[in-house]
Amino acid sequence: MCNEKNSIENIADVNTEIRPDMVTHIWDVTGDMNKEETMEHLKEAAALLQDGSIVAFPTETVYGLGADARNTAAVESVFAAKGRPSDNPLIVHVASRAQLDGFTEPVNELSSRLMDTFWPGPLTLILPLKQKSLSEKVSAGLDTVGVRMPDHPVALELIAAADCPVAAPSANRSGRPSPTTSSHVREDLMGRIAGIVDGGPTGVGVESTVVEAHDDGTVTILRPGGITAEQLAEVAAEVRLDPGLSVDSVKADASSPAPRSPGMKYTHYAPKGELCVVQGAPDAVAAYVNGALSAAAARGERTAVLAFSEHLHLYRADAVYSLGSLERLAEGAHRLYAALRSCDEIGASVLYAEACPRDGLGDAIMNRLLKAAGHQIIHVTE
């Protein structure tokens, strides 16, 4: 049964000194990129980054919370504002391949081909870090660094104007769903950061795929995301999933391998209510969920369901949120985090989500749903 509360683990070492009383500047750059006003706004935001302040900005995946990756105090403010465990390294964002020379050692041939194919885009590569080139806080003591070039004109202009590698985790409080609109960033970080560049809703909706490209031409996926395993397989000799990610290995126990991407071990993306993922034939899933929901409603709980548009009519809950069509999983990726946040807004305490096939973006959706559910999944048989 789904009766365990989600918990945020291992946050004891988080710096909680930050006080939410800072003035957070908001720049609206949702209009024409070439307008003089837009460029002025981005220059102001870039100047704050250069000064060691932290600024949220849109990317094609989710909003990021940026800091100059060379500036330890700035990077520390990112961890503090998010309440993020310090052993979880940050992704560094670049606007050009030339920027890589400043902080990575020469990369292998496959890494280079993946950049040619997928950059700018939602692919983060784990690359060899040049010693002493970035703040040690960025890589959390590892000798590698995660790097990506976002496919968003605002992000690219901002990074180019700041003229530095920009460390940027997702711009949410740690444990909360990642932000896909500037209002999500406001909800979580207003008063904790210097500014928010509002570029409208993000496109992909789930974070980048994090990969390690090996010298033998194979790839390991450390975090599924916007670039699918199928897309990677067109470039790499073989694509493996980090064994530490194995999704159906319900709650990690002592015998499960640790995920290679440190962030994967934390409960994440979690709504405040108790979420359970349900897998099986649609009618059987709906019958199970409706039974559980009416019992919950009888106890006075507020209920919500996240389902694919083909099955919305099957559910009876206080709120039923659509993840779009099963035929177009990009819609599910795009809507997922906003739907999880909506569950909080209506005060839902008991939540169920439909599972989806793990092809294409389904892999990233299931990874996020299972993490949001603390790996609680029910397989319903007819």
Ligand code: TXA
């Ligand atoms: O789409 C994205 O990737 C967004 C946008 C803002 O770019 N960023 C993002 O960052 O999701 P964050 O910090 O929330 O997630 C970074 C992930 C974590 O799971 C972290 O453990 C992993 O990347 N990571 C970073 N550096 C790593 C490294 N050197 N080795 C292994 N994993 C690493």
Ligand code: MG
């Ligand atoms: Mg994140």
